[in-house]
Structures are given as structure tokens and as C-alpha cells.
Amino acid sequence: MHQAYQISSYAQYQEARQKSVENPELFWSEIASHFQWKRKWDTVLDWNFQEPSVKWFEGGKLNISENCLDRHLETRGNEPALLWEANDPKEPGRVLSYNELHFKVCQFAHVLHANGVRKGDRVCIYIGMVPELAIALLACARIGAIHSVIFGGFSARAIADRLEDASATFIITADGAFRGAKDFPLKAIIDDALEANNTVQKVIVLERTKTPVSMIAGRDVWWEDEISKVVAAGNPDFPALEMDSEDPLFILYTSGSTGKPKGVVHSTAGYMIWANYTFLNVFQYKAGQVHFCTADIGWITGHSYIVYGPLSAGACSLMFEGIPTWPDAGRFWEICEKHSVNILYTAPTAIRSLMAFDTKPLEGKNLSSLQVLGSVGEPINEEAWHWYSREVGKDLCPLVDTWWQTETGGIMISNLAGITPSRPAWATLPLPGVQVCVVNEQGKELEGEASGNLCIKFPWPGMLRSTWGDHARCRQTYFSAYPDLYFTGDGCIRDAEGNYRITGRVDDVLNVSGHRIGTAELENAINAHSGVVESAVVGYPHDIKGQGIYAYVIYNGNHSDEEDRVRKDISMTVSKLIGAIARPDKIQFVPGLPKTRSGKIMRRILRKIAEGYTSNLGDTSTLLDPTLVDVLKEGAL
Ligand code: WTA
Numbered sequence: 224m225h226q227a228y229q230i231s232s233y234a235q236y237q238e239a240r241q242k243s244v245e246n247p248e249l250f251w252s253e254i255a256s257h258f259q260w261k262r263k264w265d266t267v268l269d270w271n272f273q274e275p276s277v278k279w280f281e282g283g284k285l286n287i288s289e290n291c292l293d294r295h296l297e298t299r300g301n302e303p304a305l306l307w308e309a310n311d312p313k314e315p316g317r318v319l320s321y322n323e324l325h326f327k328v329c330q331f332a333h334v335l336h337a338n339g340v341r342k343g344d345r346v347c348i349y350i351g352m353v354p355e356l357a358i359a360l361l362a363c364a365r366i367g368a369i370h371s372v373i374f375g376g377f378s379a380r381a382i383a384d385r386l387e388d389a390s391a392t393f394i395i396t397a398d399g400a401f402r403g404a405k406d407f408p409l410k411a412i413i414d415d416a417l418e419a420n421n422t423v424q425k426v427i428v429l430e431r432t433k434t435p436v437s438m439i440a441g442r443d444v445w446w447e448d449e450i451s452k453v454v455a456a457g458n459p460d461f462p463a464l465e466m467d468s469e470d471p472l473f474i475l476y477t478s479g480s481t482g483k484p485k486g487v488v489h490s491t492a493g494y495m496i497w498a499n500y501t502f503l504n505v506f507q508y509k510a511g512q513v514h515f516c517t518a519d520i521g522w523i524t525g526h527s528y529i530v531y532g533p534l535s536a537g538a539c540s541l542m543f544e545g546i547p548t549w550p551d552a553g554r555f556w557e558i559c560e561k562h563s564v565n566i567l568y569t570a571p572t573a574i575r576s577l578m579a580f581d582t583k584p585l586e587g588k589n590l591s592s593l594q595v596l597g598s599v600g601e602p603i604n605e606e607a608w609h610w611y612s613r614e615v616g617k618d619l620c621p622l623v624d625t626w627w628q629t630e631t632g633g634i635m636i637s638n639l640a641g642i643t644p645s646r647p648a649w650a651t652l653p654l655p656g657v658q659v660c661v662v663n664e665q666g667k668e669l670e671g672e673a674s675g676n677l678c679i680k681f682p683w684p685g686m687l688r689s690t691w692g693d694h695a696r697c698r699q700t701y702f703s704a705y706p707d708l709y710f711t712g713d714g715c716i717r718d719a720e721g722n723y724r725i726t727g728r729v730d731d732v733l734n735v736s737g738h739r740i741g742t743a744e745l746e747n748a749i750n751a752h753s754g755v756v757e758s759a760v761v762g763y764p765h766d767i768k769g770q771g772i773y774a775y776v777i778y779n780g781n782h783s784d785e786e787d788r789v790r791k792d793i794s795m796t797v798s799k800l801i802g803a804i805a806r807p808d809k810i811q812f813v814p815g816l817p818k819t820r821s822g823k824i825m826r827r828i829l830r831k832i833a834e835g836y837t838s839n840l841g842d843t844s845t846l847l848d849p850t851l852v853d854v855l856k857e858g859a860l
Contacts, residue, residue, distance in 0.1 A: 228254045229503045230655075236643055239655035244681075247656065251279070251684060255496055258535075259294045260285045261465050264492075270682045272709065274694075275702050277682045278469050279493035286463035287472060287495045288365035291534035292325040293463065300325075303539045306513065307354050308558050310401035310545035319354055321537070324361075327354075329461035331362035334449040338393070338425045342367030342464060345391040345474065347423075349373045349382065349409055351400025352544040355429050355446065356520050357530050359395045364472060364491075367464040368393075371474040371486065374521025375400050375407055376738075377802040379415035381484075385476050388486055389691055390422045395446075399432030403549035410436040468492035474691045475523055477629040478741035479700055480712075480731040486691030487629050494632050495535055497685025501633040501654060502532030505623055506595050507640040512565035513592075515541040517555065517573060522738075523629040524599055528568060532633065547573050553584035556615075560589045567615070568597035568625075572736040574607045575767045582614050590615060595640040596622045600737030601769045602725055608647040626650035626725045628711060629739075630701065632685025635659075636723050649724045656683045661717055666705040669717075676729055677715040678708040731826070733762040733770050740805050745772065748800040749807070752793050754780015759816050759824050760807070763833035771808035773833035775855070778812050786812060809833070809860045817852060819845050828852060832859050 230236050243250045248267040255264070265282030295304075300322040307317040319327070340346060346368045350356045356372075363370040371389050373382055386394075394417075400407045410428055414437060417423055428436065429446040438445070453459075472494055474486040508514060514533050518524035520542075533540035541562055547555045547569075555577070559567060577584070596616045598608070603624055612622050622645050625637040635657045636650040643652055653659045658681040661673045669675055679686075686709070690697040704710040714726040728734060731742040742760040749758040756777040765771035778789060794806045817825045831840045832855050843849050 227257060228500065229507070230639060230642060233643060236639060236655070240653070243655040244658060247681070250656070251496070254500060255280060255492070258285065258496065258499075259290050264468060268682065272682075272702050272707050275698060277686060277688060279490070279496075279682075279684045280468040283468040283492055284465045285468065285492055285495075286365060286367075286466050287491055287531065287535070288328060288361045289463040290495060291361060291531065292321060292328060295321045295537045296325060299537055302537075304534060305354055305357060306539060306541040306562055308541065308543045308545075308562070310403070310549075312550065312554070312557065317354055324358070326458070327358050328361040328365060330450055330453045330458060331358050332365045332461040333453045333456075333459070334427065334446070335362055335366050335368065335393070336461075337449065337452065338427065338444065340366060340368050340393050344368045344393060345371055345389040346393040346395060347371050347373060347382070347386055347389070347391040349375065349394065349396045349413060350429060351375055351397060351402065351407070351409070351431065352519060352542055353397070353429070353431060354542065355397075357542065360473075360520070360526075360530055361534075365461060365463045367466055367470065369471050369473055371476070372521050372526070373476070374519060375402070375409065376521075376804040378799055379412045380800050381802055382412065382416035383418075383420060385484065385486070386416060386420055386423060388476075389474055392422055392424050394423055394426045395429070396426060397429040397431040398436045399434035401432060401544060403546040406432045406434065408434050408436075410434070466491050469688070471688070473526065475526065475629055478732060478739045478744055480741055480743060482741070482743040482747045484741075484744065485693070485696060485700070487687045488689045488691050489632055489685070490688050493684035493686070495531060497633040497683065498527040498532040499535040500656075501685075502528060502538070503536050504639055504654065505625060505634050505637050506566050506568070506597065507642065508533070508536060508538050508566065510537075511539075512594070513539050513541055513562050514566045514568070515543070515559065515562070515564040516568040517543060517547070518568070518570070518599070523632070524568075527633050547577055548580075551584060552577055552580035553588065556585055556588035556590060559593060563592040565592055566595045566597065567593060568599065570600040570737040571598055571603040571607050572601065572767060572769055574598070574603070574611045575769075578607060578610050579767065585614055590617065593617075593620050596620045597625055598622065599625045599627070601734045602727055603648060605647045621645055624648070624650045626713075626723070630687040631683070632687070635679075635683075636725070646722065649722050651722045653723070659723065660708065661715060662705055662708065666708075672717060672719050674716045674726075675714070676705075677711045677713045677723070677725070678705055679711065680708050733760075733772060735762075735765075735770050735772060735804070736768040738804050740772070740801075744801065745774070745797065745805055745807070748797045748805065749774055749776060749793055751800055752780075752796040754778050754789065755793065757816060759826065759829055761826055761830045761833050763809075763830070763835075765808065768808075772805070773809045773811070773829075773860075774807040775811050775813045775816060775829055777815065811855075811858055811860050813855055813858065815848065815851050817843070817855065818847050820847055829855075832856055835859070
């Protein structure tokens with residue numbers, strides 16, 4: 224543990240924040256000096272937000288897998304790095320010490336190398352939550368390949384688009400994945416995704432569910448067979464490749480306000496330092512503690528707070544394959560008791576779904592090991608905040624509400640557990656190094672108490688560097704709304720003390736159960752159904768998911784007398800094109816969409832109707848056909 228930069232008092236927090244603003248280069252170079260470098264950097268920071276071009280620790284050479292593994296071997300080689308809990312509570316879990324994890328990562332790096340993977344190649348990873356997923360990430364990093372993890376809930380079509388966008392040449396997958404009562408045939412989905420693909424050369428398949436799979440000669444190989452070859456060769460070490468600070472470490476696709484998902488690109492050194500610094504400071508991790516982040520590694524939270532943050536800090540990270548409600552709603556609590564979990568980091572949607580079962584599943588579970596609770600992914604409502612704090616934390620654990628994004632690489636605004644005060648439904652204060660500002664619609668920076676759009680005016684090490692294959696898109700999406708500012712896409716409120724409350728997206732992006740889904744992407748998928756003329760999607764408040772998906776659809780196909788059947792067909796179309804996570808909750812058939820004379824859909828009205836309003840819809844006079852509003856209201860679901 225690098226207590227040297229672990230903040231331990233409110234005064235230290237203030238000091239660090241001040242120093243990070245006054246002399247960011249000195250501040251970050253002191254922190255960076257605690258990592259393992261193959262060559263020290265020449266310059267700490269070089270940046271401009273116009274291009275944008277952001278470079279941290281240029282000239283430095285390192286490998287993140289070495290920082291996550293090798294450098295801990297002497298001090299804590301036999302201590303657990305990863306604890307793994309299977310989907311089925313009857314299946315034994317696994318423990319991998321730092322020595323064992325290092326060994327397995329080296330073995331798998333050999334497998335990658337033997338199969339032709341080289342520095343800079345894009346490797347798509349589509350596996351469930353098993354230790355091999357973490358091993359695959361670290362082995363890619365070790366060999367200098369850029370990983371692109373795709374969440375198991377995405378469809379073959381969505382995978383195909385991502386493979387093509389990244390020109391991926393390798394895939395690491397499994398026969399299947401267990402999640403709750405279901406198993407998902409991952410390899411079969413990959414086979415479909417590869418039908419029209421011409422970049423992928425090899426698919427490495429891990430055995431997990433024993434689901435029958437087709438193995439194509441010359442393309443598909445079994446993980447276990449490949450490992451046997453490395454064993455036969457005497458398990459040689461695999462020296463970590465020397466990477467530049469700014470070499471891309473991974474791509475992670477995320478939805479935005481246009482139809483096409485974008486590949487957010489993260490760097491090596493800056494991302495590593497940010498994941499590590501935020502992990503140690505927000506959760507106040509202490510040696511020997513067990514950190515349980517319930518996210519999926521298919522999302523950024525899993526990248527930063529199951530793998531890179533904890534492992535770079537020499538921590539013990541618990542990884543869980545299943546879901547909170549299977550075999551019953553006591554599963555999380557059982558795991559916390561079994562592994563004496565100290566830090567629990569989960570999403571509001573999980574808390575709300577467990578709240579629905581009341582406190583019965585918590586009865587008889589010993590949660591006394593818990594010391595810190597965390598929340599991420601969406602605004603946490605006060606009711607869920609209090610329930611989590613009271614029923615799970617027994618009013619004894621600080622609760623950190625952590626605001627951040629795929630693009631930020633790690634936590635940006637959050638209280639620090641036990642160090643800075645928490646406040647229900649408020650993310651509170653920015654971390655050192657995070658220079659937040661609030662702007663109004665015109666881009667004017669607001670002072671003091673304010674409400675507006677959340678922007679960031681100075682680079683931090685973990686920020687995205689580009690969007691894969693299309694740098695102009697990165698500029699357009701994040702740096703063009705307001706000159707010289709990174710625009711988050713979120714709205715916020717700031718109080719007189721400088722605390723922030725995040726109020727949600729101000730662009731056309733929904734947050735459904737903590738998953739980001741762009742309405743344009745959803746509309747494209749719905750419009751792909753042969754009978755759909757046009758559609759518009761908005762979010763509406765949903766008790767468990769936070770936001771639900773409400774689709775207004777102009778339908779002109781057959782079966783128009785069987786509305787429910789058509790709804791199912793549309794849902795199926797969305798499932799095929801994006802994945803089951805994006806299926807609409809409500810589909811209302813409409814004769815038209817409320818458009819202005821210039822043809823722009825007035826989403827504000829659609830949102831109000833979806834939220835259940837029948838009056839106060841705002842100004843409707845600019846609509847081409849104001850009478851449509853009554854028709855929409857009457858048909859509201
Ligand atoms: C939302 C997840 C309120 C926000 C790490 C952001 C939050 C988007 C919080 C990023 C929070 C995340 N309070 N809103 N504590 N955390 N968000 O990229 O709208 O999957 O822009 O990253 O989630 O989602 P992403």
C-alpha cells in the first residue's frame with residue numbers, strides 16, 4: 224500500500240486539492256514516482272483541449288501488468304489478489320495469490336504470443352465474470368495488445384459492429400457464461416458476430432459451461448489446450464513489454480447521443496495512476512481488507528475497481544460471477560459474510576432491486592466486517608441511500624457516492640470514506656486533480672451556488688485520449704460544446720460549500736440500470752423493424768432501473784390489430800441489434816411524432832407524457848400539429 228499519497232484527514236484532502244491545482248505537475252510526479260517505471264518520464268503534462276491532445280508522463284516507459292503483479296511479488300506474493308465467487312453457491316470458489324495470478328498471466332501472455340498477438344493489436348474479450356477474464360486483461364496489457372471488453376449482454380450484431388470499428392484481430396471468449404438461472408452461449412454468439420467479419424484471425428475459447436460449441440479448424444483454439452503447450456515448454460516467464468506512457472491500454476465502447484457507439488481510448492500510465500489513486504483514496508483501502516466491487520468487467524467500473532485499481536495497489540479484490548437475486552435475494556449478503564468483505568461497491572439499481580425484498584434476506588447475515596459502502600453508475604435516490612446505509616452498513620459505514628464516467632477512467636467527484644463528509648444523494652466534493660466547473664447553456668461559467676452543466680477545465684491523468692479511429696468525434700462529442708472545457712453530458716447542482724449533486728444526463732443518453740444507452744442507437748434499432756415508419760425514445764422514472772425506456776412508434780406494418788405481438792417483435796429486433804439490456808419497457812403506437820416546423824422532434828413533450836403528465840407540457844405552439852399532443856396523452860401507457 225502506498226500510504227504516501229493516501230489522504231488521511233480532511234486537512235490533507237484540502238492540501239492535496241490545493242496543491243493539485245497550484246502545481247499539478249509536481250503533485251502528479253510525486254505520486255507517479257511510487258510506481259514501477261522502466262524509464263522515467265521526460266515531461267509530466269502536455270495538453271490542449273482544442274485538438275484535444277493530452278499527454279501525461281511522456282517519455283516514460285512502463286507496463287501496467289508489472290505494476291499490478293510483479294512489483295507485489297516480493298512483499299505480498301502469497302497474499303490473495305483475486306477471490307472468486309461462482310454463480311452457483313454450491314460451486315467452490317477460487318483464490319489466486321499474487322504469485323499465482325502472475326504465473327497465470329505469464330502463461331496466457333505466452334498463449335497470446337504463440338497465436339500471433341502483437342503489441343498494438345486489438346483483442347476483443349467476451350467472457351463471463353471468471354478469473355480468466357482478469358487474466359486475459361492483464362495478459363493483453365503485458366504483451367502490449369489493446370483490449371476491448373464487450374459486456375456479455377450485447378448481441379452478435381453489436382459485437383460485430385465493435386469488432387469492425389476496432390479492426391480486432393483476436394477474440395477471447397468462452398463456451399458460455401453462467402448468470403443466475405441462465406447460461407449464455409457466448410461462443411455461438413461470437414460465431415454469429417463473425418459471419419461477415421474479415422479481420423479476426425483467431426478465437427481463443429475457455430471452457431466454462433460445457434455448452435457444445437463449433438470449433439472451426441485454423442481459427443478456433445481452446446484456452447486449456449494452448450495452456451498445455453506452455454506447460455510442456457516448461458512455463459517460461461513472460462517479461463512485460465516496455466510500453467510508452469501514452470500507448471493505448473484499452474478501448475471500451477460506450478453509447479452517446481449519436482447512433483453509433485464510440486470506442487473510448489485510455490492510456491497506460493495516466494489511467495494506471497488514476498485508477499490506483501482514486502481506489503486508495505475514495506475507499507481508503509487498508510492492507511488486508513477485502514474489496515468487493517459488484518460491477519461487471521464489461522463496464523468501466525469493473526476495469527478500474529475490480530482489476531487495475533485494486534491490483535495496482537496490492538489489494539485483495541473479490542470477483543462475483545452471478546447476480547444479486549439468485550438463488551435468492553440474500554446472495555450479496557451471504558458473500559459479504561463468507562469472505563468477510565470490508566468494502567462493498569455496488570450500483571443504485573442493485574440496491575433498489577434488493578430493497579424490494581425488504582430486510583428478510585439480510586436477517587441472520589453477519590455483515591460486521593463491512594467498513595465502507597460505495598455507490599456508482601447513476602444518481603442514488605435518498606430512499607435507497609438511507610436503506611443501504613442503515614440496513615447494510617448498520618449506520619456504521621461511511622457511504623461514498625462516486626460520480627464518474629467511462630471517459631474519466633476513474634472516480635471524479637466523491638466523498639472520501641471517513642475523511643470527507645457524506646451527504647445523501649450528493650456526490651459531494653471533487654477529488655484532488657479534478658477541476659470541475661458549472662456552465663450555463665451559453666457556456667458561461669457560473670460561480671458559487673449554481674445549477675447547470677458539469678464541465679472539467681483541466682486534464683487529469685485518467686481522462687480519455689481519443690475515440691478509436693475517429694479523433695474528430697472525440698473533439699466533437701466532448702470538447703466542442705464549450706471552448707476549452709471537457710463537457711460531461713451531465714447536469715448538476717452545486718451548493719455554497721462546493722458540494723456537487725449530479726442530476727443526470729442532459730443529452731439524449733439514458734441510464735437504464737446503470738447502463739448507458741443512447742436514444743439514437745435505440746431508435747435506429749427500432750426503425751430497423753420492417754413495419755416501423757419512425758420512432759422516438761425517451762426515458763421515464765423507473766422504480767428499480769432508475770430510468771425505463773419509453774418508445775413512441777409509428778407503425779405501418781401487418782398485424783396492426785395485434786399490438787402486443789408487434790411490441791414483442793420490436794423488442795426482439797432491439798435484442799438482436801443491440802442486446803436484451805436495451806429492450807423498451809413501454810411501446811406506445813402513435814399516428815405521428817410532435818415535430819416543430821423545422822422537423823425537430825420535441826422530446827421535452829414526449830418525456831413529460833412518458834412521465835405521466837397530462838397538463839403543464841410547456842409551450843406546444845411551435846408544433847406543426849398541436850392537436851397530436853392530446854392523441855399522445857390519451858394513448859399514454
Ligand atoms: C451517471 C459509470 C449520478 C452519469 C462509472 C454519468 C452517476 C454516467 C454517478 C456514466 C453518480 C455515474 N451519481 N450519476 N454517482 N455515477 N453516473 O460511462 O450520468 O457507464 O455520465 O460510467 O453515469 O456512465 P458510465
